[in-house]
Amino acid sequence: MESEQLFHRGYYRNSYNSITSASSDEELLDGTGVIMDFQTSEDDNLLDGDASIGTHYTMTNGGSINSSTHLLDLLDEPIPGVGTYDDFHTIDWVREKCKDRERHRRINSKKKESAWEMTKSLYDAWSGWLVVTLTGLASGALAGLIDIAADWMTDLKEGICLSALWFNHEQCCWGSNETTFEERDKCPQWKTWAELIIGQAEGPGSYIMNYIMYIFWALSFAFLAVSLVKVFAPYACGSGIPEIKTILSGFIIRGYLGKWTLMIKTITLVLAVASGLSLGKEGPLVHVACCCGNIFSYLFPKYSTNEAKKREVLSAASAAGVSVAFGAPIGGVLFSLEEVSYYFPLKTLWRSFFAALVAAFVLRSINPFGNSRLVLFYVEYHTPWYLFELFPFILLGVFGGLWGAFFIRANIAWCRRRKSTKFGKYPVLEVIIVAAITAVIAFPNPYTRLNTSELIKELFTDCGPLESSSLCDYRNDMNASKIVDIPDRPAGTGVYSAIWQLCLALIFKIIMTVFTFGIKVPSGLFIPSMAIGAIAGRIVGIAVEQLAYYHHDWFIFKEWCEVGADCITPGLYAMVGAAACLGGVTRMTVSLVVIVFELTGGLEYIVPLMAAVMTSKWVGDAFGREGIYEAHIRLNGYPFLDAKEEFTHTTLAADVMRPRRSDPPLAVLTQDNMTVEDIENLINETSFNGFPVIMSKESQRLVGFALRRDLTIAIESARKKQEGIVGSSRVCFAQHTPSLPAESPRPLKLRSILDMSPFTVTDHTPMEIVVDIFRKLGLRQCLVTHNGRLLGIITKKDILRHMAQTANQDPASIMFN
Numbered sequence: 104m105e106s107e108q109l110f111h112r113g114y115y116r117n118s119y120n121s122i123t124s125a126s127s128d129e130e131l132l133d134g135t136g137v138i139m140d141f142q143t144s145e146d147d148n149l150l151d152g153d154a155s156i157g158t159h160y161t162m163t164n165g166g167s168i169n170s171s172t173h174l175l176d177l178l179d180e181p182i183p184g185v186g187t188y189d190d191f192h193t194i195d196w197v198r199e200k201c202k203d204r205e206r207h208r209r210i211n212s213k214k215k216e217s218a219w220e221m222t223k224s225l226y227d228a229w230s231g232w233l234v235v236t237l238t239g240l241a242s243g244a245l246a247g248l249i250d251i252a253a254d255w256m257t258d259l260k261e262g263i264c265l266s267a268l269w270f271n272h273e274q275c276c277w278g279s280n281e282t283t284f285e286e287r288d289k290c291p292q293w294k295t296w297a298e299l300i301i302g303q304a305e306g307p308g309s310y311i312m313n314y315i316m317y318i319f320w321a322l323s324f325a326f327l328a329v330s331l332v333k334v335f336a337p338y339a340c341g342s343g344i345p346e347i348k349t350i351l352s353g354f355i356i357r358g359y360l361g362k363w364t365l366m367i368k369t370i371t372l373v374l375a376v377a378s379g380l381s382l383g384k385e386g387p388l389v390h391v392a393c394c395c396g397n398i399f400s401y402l403f404p405k406y407s408t409n410e411a412k413k414r415e416v417l418s419a420a421s422a423a424g425v426s427v428a429f430g431a432p433i434g435g436v437l438f439s440l441e442e443v444s445y446y447f448p449l450k451t452l453w454r455s456f457f458a459a460l461v462a463a464f465v466l467r468s469i470n471p472f473g474n475s476r477l478v479l480f481y482v483e484y485h486t487p488w489y490l491f492e493l494f495p496f497i498l499l500g501v502f503g504g505l506w507g508a509f510f511i512r513a514n515i516a517w518c519r520r521r522k523s524t525k526f527g528k529y530p531v532l533e534v535i536i537v538a539a540i541t542a543v544i545a546f547p548n549p550y551t552r553l554n555t556s557e558l559i560k561e562l563f564t565d566c567g568p569l570e571s572s573s574l575c576d577y578r579n580d581m582n583a584s585k586i587v588d589i590p591d592r593p594a595g596t597g598v599y600s601a602i603w604q605l606c607l608a609l610i611f612k613i614i615m616t617v618f619t620f621g622i623k624v625p626s627g628l629f630i631p632s633m634a635i636g637a638i639a640g641r642i643v644g645i646a647v648e649q650l651a652y653y654h655h656d657w658f659i660f661k662e663w664c665e666v667g668a669d670c671i672t673p674g675l676y677a678m679v680g681a682a683a684c685l686g687g688v689t690r691m692t693v694s695l696v697v698i699v700f701e702l703t704g705g706l707e708y709i710v711p712l713m714a715a716v717m718t719s720k721w722v723g724d725a726f727g728r729e730g731i732y733e734a735h736i737r738l739n740g741y742p743f744l745d746a747k748e749e750f751t752h753t754t755l756a757a758d759v760m761r762p763r764r765s766d767p768p769l770a771v772l773t774q775d776n777m778t779v780e781d782i783e784n785l786i787n788e789t790s791f792n793g794f795p796v797i798m799s800k801e802s803q804r805l806v807g808f809a810l811r812r813d814l815t816i817a818i819e820s821a822r823k824k825q826e827g828i829v830g831s832s833r834v835c836f837a838q839h840t841p842s843l844p845a846e847s848p849r850p851l852k853l854r855s856i857l858d859m860s861p862f863t864v865t866d867h868t869p870m871e872i873v874v875d876i877f878r879k880l881g882l883r884q885c886l887v888t889h890n891g892r893l894l895g896i897i898t899k900k901d902i903l904r905h906m907a908q909t910a911n912q913d914p915a916s917i918m919f920n
Contacts, residue, residue: 188410189812190357192792193742193899196446196881197862199411206405230403231450235419235458237399242392242420242458243465246427249373249384249391250471256377257554260320261313262295274473317552318542321378325538328374328624329531336367340623343368343390344443345735347421349743350393351414352445353881360417365394372625376554378538379545380622381615383555383630389424389443390625392462396420411446418444419455425698426459427466428629430477434698435459441694442732445746446881480556481704482563484672488711491659492671495647499640499680500715504722506613506635507687511727513617515734521621522738530623537622541615550601550608555634558608562637562677563703573597574641574673594649602642609638621735628731632688633681640680644673675711678703683715687723690730692716742899750874752909757866759873759905760887760895769895772796774806774837779818779851780830786811795886795893796836796857803892806836808861808884809853817856825849863888864897874902 188194214224255271264275276290296316297309332339338346338359346359358364372387396416400406406413421443425435436455440447467477474481521527545551550558566575576597616631648671651660660670682699686692696712699705705712728747729737736743762769770785772794785794792811798804821828827849835841835852843850862885864873876882877899884898907913 187812188355189792190355192355193883194353194355194410194881195883196353196411198858199409203405203409203412206409227405230405231415231454232457234396234399234403234406234416235423235454236461237402238392238396238416238420239423239458239461240465241395241399242388242423243427243462244469245369245391245395246388246462247466247469247471249369249388251469252373253376253384254471254554256324256373257379259377260317260379262293263299264293266292314546317379317546318539321538321542322535324374324378325380325534325624326531328371328378329534329622331367331371331374332623332625333530336363337623338364339368339371339625341621341625342386342627342732343393343625344386345732345739345741347390347393347417348443348445348732349736349741351417351421351443352743353410353414353883354741354743355410360390360394360397362394362398365391365398368394368625375624375626378542379552379554380538380541380624380626381555381612381619381631382624383627384625385425385428385629386627387625388428388627389421392420392424392427393417396423414446415448415451415454418447418451419458422455423458423462426462429698429702430463430466431698431701432456432459432463434694434701435462437694437697438691442689442691478702480560480563480702482565482674482678484565484675484705484708486670486672488672488675488708489670492647493711493714495643495676496679496711496715497718499636499643499676500683500686500718501722502639503636503680503683503685503687503715503719504725505687506632506684507690507719507723507731508726510613510617510632510688511729511731511734514620514731515738517618518621518735518738534622534624537615537619541619544611544615548604548608548611550604550638551611555630559630559634559637559677559681562634562641563674563681565672565674573601574645576601593652594645598645602645605638605642609635609642612638620731628688629685632685636680636682636684637677638680639684640677641673643680644671644676647671647676648673675705675708678705678708679711679715682712683719686716687719688731690720690723690728692720742903744874744878744899744902746878748906750871750906752870754870754905754909755866756864756868756870756873756887756897757894759870759901760866760897761901762895769893770794771800771893772809772834772836773799775833775835775841777834778830779828779832779834782814782834783818783830786815793884795861795896797893805861805863805886805888805891805893807857807859808886809836809857813856814853817853818851821851861886865889866894870902870905873897874906877902 210220210224210227213220215221255269258272262272264270264272266275272293275293295304295309295313297312298304300316301308301312303309303312338356338361346356350356350359368387368391372384372391375382376384396419397413400413400416406416418439422432422435422439425438426432429435436452436459439455440452444451463477472478521533526533553561561572561574564572566572566577574597576595578593578595612631612635616628616635619631620626620628651670654660678699682695686695689695695716696709699712700709733743733745733747736745770789770791772782772785774796776799794809794811794814796806796809798806818828828851829848832848833841833843833850835850836854836857838854840850840852862876862880862882864876864885864887866887866889873885876885882899884896886893887895887897
């Protein structure tokens with residue numbers, strides 16, 4: 104009950120002064136000055152908590168009178184705040200769409216009056232394209248800045264460039280004439296910390312000093328990141344995608360997409376990646392792009408005052424975020440459509456495409472990787488894949504599904520333990536401990552010491568004649584005539600040594616990723632999951648390659664693999680494994696395949712990618728249909744109705760509605776028998792966010808629905824602006840005001856804030872239909888009637904509780920806290 108009161112804290116405890124305080128324009132929901140002249144339904148969780156209070160009324164019976172009464176209709180002029188939403192509430196999609204249609208009609212009706220009105224009409228029509236253009240420009244610029252800064256700070260853990268401090272290791276050695284092909288990363292301009300501090304480049308002393316400095320810088324970056332998040336922007340932690348999915352479904356989290364969150368997330372994302380933690384920057388870049396979209400939407404009234412329209416911008420922004428995270432514009436659009444968006448009309452598809460295009464263009468112009476490409480992982484394989492390889496590809500899909508199921512269960516269990524124990528009260532200590540363990544274990548292994556993106560690049564890369572990696576340490580046949588197409592060869596000692604190191608790296612990454620995702624720094628999951636899959640895939644690829652070399656006469660190899668042919672490409676297996684593991688964790692399918700082939704340029708290998716991703720989804724779904732983002736939404740108790748879930752139970756609306764038979768009667772308003780004082784007492788005594796309006800307590804005939812927030816703002820505004828409005832003033836929701844005695848105080852007419860067409864269902868409506876209606880129309884509540892008489896109410900939280908009960912879960916454990 105306490106968590107429900109927190110979630111629906113509203114304004115019932117204090118006077119009405121707090122209602123009119125304006126929130127910052129950076130915050131997600133600040134549409135003030137909205138005229139509520141439409142007839143649709145409102146609030147999400149209107150009868151949250153017991154209906155045991157607030158059901159007693161002081162009824163005022165009006166006598167017969169002959170004198171006329173002056174009525175006040177409050178909404179002849181706009182009242183700031185009416186039609187807006189409180190923090191941690193859900194928007195009403197139907198009402199917002201009605202509001203937008205009314206705005207559109209008003210602009211169209213005036214555009215022929217003057218040139219100025221025509222200009223305003225054109226500005227309104229083009230504002231959608233302008234806002235997504237600005238969002239794409241900002242997203243691309245910030246992504247380029249983050250990439251460059253993260254690369255430089257990652258290399259700072261190992262040394263520094265004396266000739267130009269702002270160069271990373273690779274850039275430092277670009278202009279050097281003293282590098283050799285075998286040791287292309289060594290040049291006099293680049294100094295390790297051991298060389299600078301103790302003057303030794305080799306030996307045990309040098310190794311220990313570099314080890315110590317590596318741990319020092321990792322802990323420094325991690326501590327600075329978590330401190331900035333804790334002090335300035337608590338919402339900047341984590342991936343951000345679960346919250347963005349919830350926000351796009353209509354939920355309100357003020358400040359989550361604000362200026363402070365954007366600034367701190369950008370800075371701490373660089374620090375977190377540079378610290379060497381098992382996390383990525385790709386997921387948080389979606390959050391960064393959505394912050395840009397939210398901030399720019401306030402420049403355009405079309406979006407700043409309409410929450411449904413604003414979410415169209417955020418859908419386009421999420422596409423731009425994936426576009427710059429992976430260099431995959433088409434994949435970004437599909438990601439927004441498949442994974443995060445709740446409402447995705449056709450024009451949003453076009454604008455998402457354009458935003459992704461602009462963001463990718465800006466990132467390409469910045470060229471953060473120095474390779475004239477959008478991505479770091481671009482590869483070119485010289486051999487096709489063969490039919491018999493589908494079997495190991497499907498095995499990698501099975502591994503990806505098993506990894507995804509394990510990770511989701513283990514990570515959610517750890518996050519739940521963090522929430523329920525004292526350990527969660529010390530986020531800075533947790534980050535320091537995880538960073539210390541990661542740095543201590545990662546340094547000795549060259550594959551875990553590498554930046555995760557560099558590791559994936561090395562695992563994806565095919566072994567050509569110019570590769571010097573130990574993964575390419577094969578025993579060469581000096582008589583081979585081919586140079587470009589190097590035949591399959593027996594593995595050398597370097598390959599076997601690399602496989603053992605990769606096995607240790609795989610175990611390390613699996614364990615550390617479970618404990619890292621969810622700590623209080625920006626942490627993405629895409630890159631760690633891809634790294635785990637790429638390691639497993641490369642190991643499988645080398646095994647299949649050696650099997651084909653030593654047993655080329657087996658029937659599965661005989662038709663495709665001739666002696667001396669380049670038959671197996673281990674890098675391709677790494678790519679397929681990366682896609683499979685990411686698919687197992689997120690349960691993405693179409694968008695993931697497109698992202699991976701855009702990421703690598705491997706258009707020819709779509710079929711292996713599709714087979715592995717689909718297999719990983721099937722295997723993962725066998726253990727639970729939720730992806731990691733849906734699991735975190737459920738863990739945090741956000742009111743999110745997932746369209747992927749099926750409701751198969753045979754309950755009726757009467758079984759779910761409140762009040763139940765054992766509860767007190769429903770808290771309602773009557774259309775013309777209550778005073779201002781009665782309504783204020785009802786608001787103060789209850790935590791409900793809205794009240795049905797009925798003709799009378801005897802008839803129970805439904806008239807409409809009034810929101811707590813709108814009632815509060817309207818009464819406060821009337822008392823400030825109009826004389827004669829007192830506690831005993833009669834409140835009238837009816838079209839015609841009843842006759843009152845001449846000495847009665849001026850009545851208050853509030854029909855204009857009344858929703859005259861609330862969504863209703865009968866008590867015999869199957870809950871399967873009710874749940875479908877809530878999902879597809881974005882409702883926050885519907886009223887339950889029987890022969891036109893009001894029986895009760897069903898809110899989004901009631902549906903979530905009911906779904907939890909039918910799944911044998913504790914309803915209290917999944918609600919927002």
